[in-house]
Amino acid sequence: MNPQFESIIDGVLVEGYGVVDDFLSHDEVIALANRLHERRQAGQFKAAGIGNQQITVENTIRGDEILWLDHDTATPEEAAFLDRIGEFVDYVNRTCYLGLRDFEFHYALYPPGTFYKRHLDQFRSDSRRKLSVICYLNTDWKEEDGGQLAVFLPGETTDATEREITIQPLGGRLVCFESGRLEHEVRPASRERLSITGWLKTE
Ligand SMILES: O=C(O)CCC(=O)C(=O)O
Numbered sequence: 001m002n003p004q005f006e007s008i009i010d011g012v013l014v015e016g017y018g019v020v021d022d023f024l025s026h027d028e029v030i031a032l033a034n035r036l037h038e039r040r041q042a043g044q045f046k047a048a049g050i051g052n053q054q055i056t057v058e059n060t061i062r063g064d065e066i067l068w069l070d071h072d073t074a075t076p077e078e079a080a081f082l083d084r085i086g087e088f089v090d091y092v093n094r095t096c097y098l099g100l101r102d103f104e105f106h107y108a109l110y111p112p113g114t115f116y117k118r119h120l121d122q123f124r125s126d127s128r129r130k131l132s133v134i135c136y137l138n139t140d141w142k143e144e145d146g147g148q149l150a151v152f153l154p155g156e157t158t159d160a161t162e163r164e165i166t167i168q169p170l171g172g173r174l175v176c177f178e179s180g181r182l183e184h185e186v187r188p189a190s191r192e193r194l195s196i197t198g199w200l201k202t203e
């Protein structure tokens, strides 16, 4: 049994979302943030799109730049990250029977002042995204830096009002929730905000 994996799954099942700190060590956060910056400097990042084919770039909805991770071109720290996610997928499949088959992850960089408006991660024609996973790569993040992830939890009964929780994008922290169920948004930050975001998918 892996206590971190267990705590993520427990959070998702009980609260609708799971948060664990130190999913990545301080050294891993620094190394991945460095790789992110090197790849961005090398011109590998693109403005993120919206919709299925990611063709529409609309910075009034989201202002982040992304780069998809690829096992074939991964650096050792990127490969280690993807391997750990693979272990989590195996763990989820052994304990929850979600039938996860695949995953996809991208780096994301939100320049100061950018945001991602309230949305759901599952598109109408892509219901394969089951779980959304976000890992933050920010060192020394302070509350006044902004950049919180707000998650909207639906009321338990039809007339119950939704509840909003906010999560600070602290380096090493992992957040996980059901892609088709929870709407969420990224608030603007006063400094660059770094993460690796991805989806665990069924076939
Ligand atoms: O970075 C975050 O906190 C959330 C990112 C997000 O919602 C997305 O990329 O779909």
Ligand SMILES: [Fe+2]
Binding pocket: 119, 120, 121, 132, 184
């Ligand atoms: Fe999202």
